[in-house]
Amino acid sequence: MKKPVFPVHDIGMAVAMEDYIIEMLNITKEFPGVVANDNITLRLKRGEIHALLGENGAGKSTLMSILFGLYQADKGEIRKNGEVVRINNPNDANNLGIGMVHQHFKLVEIFTVLENIILGVEPAKAGFLQKSKARERVLKLSEQYGLKVDPDAVIEKISVGMQQRVEILKMLYRDNEILIFDEPTAVLTPQEIDELMEIMRGFKREGKSILFITHKLNEIMAVADRCTVLRKGKCVGTVDIDKTSKEELSRMMVGRAVSFRVEKKEAEPGDVVLSVRNVTVLSKTHKKYAVKDVSFDVRAGEIVCIAGIDGNGQTEFISALTGLEKISSGKITLCGVDISKASIRKRSKAGMSHIPEDRQKYGLVLDYTLEENLVLQRYWQLEFQKNGFIKSNAVRSYAGKLIKQYDVRSGQGPITVVRSMSGGNQQKAIVAREMDKKHELLVAVQPTRGLDVGAIEYIHKQLVAGRDAQKAVLLVSFELDEVMDLSDRILVMYEGEIVGELDPKTTTVQELGLYMSGAKRSTVKEF
Amino acid sequence: MPEKKNTTKKVFNLESVLKSKGFSAFMAALFAIFLGLIFGFIVMTVASPANSLPGFRTVLLGGFRRLGDVFYFATPILMTGLSVGFAFKMGLFNIGASGQYTMGMFFALYVGFMLKPADGIHWLICVLAGFLGGLLWGLIPGVFKALLNVNEVITSIMTNYIGMYLVDMLIQSNGAMYVPSKTRTAYLPQSAQLPPLGVDNSSVNISIFIAIFIAVILYIILNKTVFGYELKATGYNRFASQYAGMSGKRNIIITMAVAGALSGLGGAFAILAPSTIPGSSMTYEPINIIAANGFNGIAVALLGNSSPIGIIFSALFISHIQRGGTLASLFGYKPEIIDIVISVIIYFSAFSMLMKSILDRIVKKRREMRTKDHAETGGKDDPDADNPARALDNDKKGVN
Ligand SMILES: Nc1ncnc2c1ncn2[C@@H]1O[C@H](COP(=O)(O)OP(=O)(O)OP(=O)(O)O)[C@@H](O)[C@H]1O
Ligand SMILES: [Mg+2]
Numbered sequence: 022m023k024k025p026v027f028p029v030h031d032i033g034m035a036v037a038m039e040d041y042i043i044e045m046l047n048i049t050k051e052f053p054g055v056v057a058n059d060n061i062t063l064r065l066k067r068g069e070i071h072a073l074l075g076e077n078g079a080g081k082s083t084l085m086s087i088l089f090g091l092y093q094a095d096k097g098e099i100r101k102n103g104e105v106v107r108i109n110n111p112n113d114a115n116n117l118g119i120g121m122v123h124q125h126f127k128l129v130e131i132f133t134v135l136e137n138i139i140l141g142v143e144p145a146k147a148g149f150l151q152k153s154k155a156r157e158r159v160l161k162l163s164e165q166y167g168l169k170v171d172p173d174a175v176i177e178k179i180s181v182g183m184q185q186r187v188e189i190l191k192m193l194y195r196d197n198e199i200l201i202f203d204e205p206t207a208v209l210t211p212q213e214i215d216e217l218m219e220i221m222r223g224f225k226r227e228g229k230s231i232l233f234i235t236h237k238l239n240e241i242m243a244v245a246d247r248c249t250v251l252r253k254g255k256c257v258g259t260v261d262i263d264k265t266s267k268e269e270l271s272r273m274m275v276g277r278a279v280s281f282r283v284e285k286k287e288a289e290p291g292d293v294v295l296s297v298r299n300v301t302v303l304s305k306t307h308k309k310y311a312v313k314d315v316s317f318d319v320r321a322g323e324i325v326c327i328a329g330i331d332g333n334g335q336t337e338f339i340s341a342l343t344g345l346e347k348i349s350s351g352k353i354t355l356c357g358v359d360i361s362k363a364s365i366r367k368r369s370k371a372g373m374s375h376i377p378e379d380r381q382k383y384g385l386v387l388d389y390t391l392e393e394n395l396v397l398q399r400y401w402q403l404e405f406q407k408n409g410f411i412k413s414n415a416v417r418s419y420a421g422k423l424i425k426q427y428d429v430r431s432g433q434g435p436i437t438v439v440r441s442m443s444g445g446n447q448q449k450a451i452v453a454r455e456m457d458k459k460h461e462l463l464v465a466v467q468p469t470r471g472l473d474v475g476a477i478e479y480i481h482k483q484l485v486a487g488r489d490a491q492k493a494v495l496l497v498s499f500e501l502d503e504v505m506d507l508s509d510r511i512l513v514m515y516e517g518e519i520v521g522e523l524d525p526k527t528t529t530v531q532e533l534g535l536y537m538s539g540a541k542r543s544t545v546k547e548f
Numbered sequence: 549m550p551e552k553k554n555t556t557k558k559v560f561n562l563e564s565v566l567k568s569k570g571f572s573a574f575m576a577a578l579f580a581i582f583l584g585l586i587f588g589f590i591v592m593t594v595a596s597p598a599n600s601l602p603g604f605r606t607v608l609l610g611g612f613r614r615l616g617d618v619f620y621f622a623t624p625i626l627m628t629g630l631s632v633g634f635a636f637k638m639g640l641f642n643i644g645a646s647g648q649y650t651m652g653m654f655f656a657l658y659v660g661f662m663l664k665p666a667d668g669i670h671w672l673i674c675v676l677a678g679f680l681g682g683l684l685w686g687l688i689p690g691v692f693k694a695l696l697n698v699n700e701v702i703t704s705i706m707t708n709y710i711g712m713y714l715v716d717m718l719i720q721s722n723g724a725m726y727v728p729s730k731t732r733t734a735y736l737p738q739s740a741q742l743p744p745l746g747v748d749n750s751s752v753n754i755s756i757f758i759a760i761f762i763a764v765i766l767y768i769i770l771n772k773t774v775f776g777y778e779l780k781a782t783g784y785n786r787f788a789s790q791y792a793g794m795s796g797k798r799n800i801i802i803t804m805a806v807a808g809a810l811s812g813l814g815g816a817f818a819i820l821a822p823s824t825i826p827g828s829s830m831t832y833e834p835i836n837i838i839a840a841n842g843f844n845g846i847a848v849a850l851l852g853n854s855s856p857i858g859i860i861f862s863a864l865f866i867s868h869i870q871r872g873g874t875l876a877s878l879f880g881y882k883p884e885i886i887d888i889v890i891s892v893i894i895y896f897s898a899f900s901m902l903m904k905s906i907l908d909r910i911v912k913k914r915r916e917m918r919t920k921d922h923a924e925t926g927g928k929d930d931p932d933a934d935n936p937a938r939a940l941d942n943d944k945k946g947v948n
Contacts, residue, residue: 345790345791364793364795365790365791365792365793366793366794366795368793369793375791377791382785382787382788383787383788383790383791384788384791385785385788386781386784386785386788386789387784387785388784388785389780389781389784393777393781397781397788397792398792398793400774400777401774406774409773409774409775410772410773410774411772411773411774411777413772
């Protein structure tokens with residue numbers, strides 16, 4: 022094998038000796054207005070878990086998409102087992118044993134689990150599908166790796182966690198040996214994350230090699246062998262996990278020390294802003310109630326968190342609260358106005374801001390530009406329109422302000438099409454829009470999902486600042502650290518009911534876990 | 549390596565130009581037209597090899613000899629194209645343009661025959677009546693969709709038939725409008741006909757300017773107004789528009805009503821056009837046929853990428869090909885063959901989105917070839933020739 026003639030960023034240059042399954046050498050990829058990957062070299066050892074870390078928009082997804090054949094690099098080359106390979110499309114990647122689970126899943130919503138897994142590699146005999154064989158194989162794989170799925174369930178009806186297991190099974194079904202995970206844990210509950218970590222360790226034992234993107238340093242410390250850090254499209258370096266720490270990683274990534282604790286003073290709750298009384302919501306998937314007789318108050322100047330394991334009615338409750346779905350009984354009052362049956366626009370005018378759980382489905386018009394998305398809740402206000410005509414200058418300068426304040430990174434600023442932005446920056450755009458809009462109540466569902474540690478720090482500070490400015494915040498988060506750190510009160514939701522109200526200062530994570538799993542419940546204040 | 553530098557640059561530019569959204573849609577349309585023409589030529593060759601060359605020449609260029617007619621025939625399909633394109637921006641498929649067109653035409657005819665206002669404004673009132681007729685007929689699928697969630701495609705197809713039979717029935721039973729012996733409508737009074745533009749032997753009239761003006765207005769509505777912002781947002785992402793508090797129901801009804809009104813205007817413009825023979829007028833034959841101009845509007849909208857400005861040009865193009873096709877019958881082609889050729893060209897043209905993906909693939913191929921090219925030329929003086937990365941390294945030096 023010839024020695025490469027270009028400079029190598031890797032720490033420890035024993036190139037010829039190491040057993041690299043994949044080498045991405047001097048990869049450069051430009052998009053309009055931004056160099057997403059700037060001369061990046063990444064080497065994946067056989068059988069290792071290699072983490073990829075970097076700020077939002079650093080170029081992680083782009084680099085992985087190049088390896089998976091979705092984009093072609095402008096410069097640089099990819100080698101597998103030391104040989105140069107050309108990956109022009111995902112089929113090529115697949116033939117080389119490379120599989121990928123995307124940041125935003127790529128499943129056919131109306132197909133079943135099994136149909137999605139075999140899509141594109143359907144076993145057929147004389148033109149007829151041989152589903153039974155495929156099913157056997159899928160069930161075997163699912164058992165072997167502990168990936169529980171129901172092969173006949175339709176994708177749009179199953180939880181995000183199971184959808185992800187389907188994506189993983191898709192890779193396994195294709196006998197992939199190089200597995201790319203793009204922020205797999207952003208959408209998972211803590212329990213599911215633990216399971217996924219275990220699954221990844223299992224893959225490693227089987228000799229598979231894994232590339233793993235995450236913003237959660239704990240996860241990197243827990244499973245990864247090495248970690249490559251990117252910053253603004255450039256490679257900062259690759260480090261061995263057993264020789265590094267969370268602090269060093271975050272410093273490499275952001276260029277400064279990051280605080281993981283939220284600094285906040287004692288809350289000074291004021292008047293009741295949101296009052297929820299006996300709210301019941303019917304479930305769409307089954308005949309039962311998704312939310313049963315829920316009552317609570319949120320006051321100005323406090324952050325109240327609804328904690329719970331995903332699927333216990335939080336989604337349905339928030340949909341009903343924000344007006345996306347109807348409540349079947351009960352009463353919701355916002356700042357003294359009864360909004361139980363009000364339209365979404367009325368709720369917004371009454372002072373509600375909403376960071377939605379599904380950013381791509383509800384939060385953004387992906388084919389609109391960044392500036393158009395930043396006024397999605399306000400385009401009709403006199404500040405941005407006159408006689409029905411949009412004031413484009415006002416929109417432009419307002420967008421500029423938010424982009425700067427919230428550090429939303431993109432190729433072309435206000436006129437970037439949001440679809441082309443990185444996942445974390447899409448999220449930042451929503452957060453900026455909802456926090457900047459005049460509001461009394463902020464309903465924030467997973468506000469920091471997919472954000473890097475620096476951005477999380479900033480958003481947390483903003484949430485606390487909003488609270489201190491006497492705004493009410495209703496937070497839904499699966500992130501236990503976030504729940505414990507940020508909230509002033511915790512309401513635990515289990516099977517559609519509030520089963521306990523906890524004070525984060527006197528509660529332990531273990532106790533919270535008991536409530537969330539339904540093992541414990543206490544009497545809640547009666548209204 | 550100066551030459552190499554140049555080629556790299558050029559391919560790169562082509563790429564970045566192609567990547568810009570508007571331009572790639574335009575290129576795709578051109579490419580689609582090109583393919584359509586090739587297939588049209590093949591059909592003509594099969595039908596009559598000897599005449600295929602001069603015949604095809606006429607299809608291509610004949611329209612230039614009848615520019616007035618090109619504009620005249622472009623007007624109605626420009627309107628139905630705008631109708632389909634406008635609804636499409638909101639994610640609605642207005643396949644009911646034909647019915648709305650026929651309704652608009654009937655309303656215009658009715659006012660033309662039954663009302664006798666002052667001379668100067670008669671045609672104007674007829675046009676407004678056409679607008680109203682189309683609007684009402686577009687409203688129906690809109691209301692059904694918004695309030696009862698019935699798919700607009702199904703309702704539109706039904707309103708196409710209902711509209712056509714209803715109009716035929718109403719005309720046949722109206723003594724003032726219908727001439728039973730000729731199975732067509734009577735001649736409209738001069739005052740109801742649109743002011744001609746004075747082109748010899750052509751019915752081209754003021755409505756082409758009205759139509760272009762309307763296209764520009766629609767462009768402004770779509771891109772500069774709050775309504776356009778909501779409409780496109782809903783078309784792109786229904787859920788996000790709901791989340792943002794937009795009134796989906798209201799917008800669906802307005803959009804379908806506007807789309808209907810545009811088609812209705814198309815019908816009015818077609819029937820109110822002045823005749824080239826003094827003392828006569830355009831006429832309508834109530835013979836139970838759904839107006840083809842409605843469906844042509846779909847092709848026009850697709851080729852124009854649903855953009856009002858694009859639709860102006862695609863309507864002109866399709867009208868041009870149709871005129872040329874008509875003239876090609878001079879070379880002994882049967883009208884049916886000409887119809888096939890025109891349809892082939894139109895429908896191929898309408899595949900412009902498909903063409904776009906083909907174009908993208910070609911660009912990709914070229915890029916690959918470029919990389920390979922470097923690897924090969926590098927080989928002559930470079931010991932590391934079989935290593936493309938080395939070649940790329942050369943490339944870097946060349947550019948810098
Ligand atoms: N298809 C595209 N077109 C234009 N620009 C793009 C495209 N894809 C990515 N970019 C830009 O490239 C940069 C890197 O994006 P990428 O998605 O790789 O970031 P990332 O590291 O995955 O970030 P995140 O953590 O937020 O997911 C961003 O500035 C983004 O705006
Ligand atoms: Mg990403």
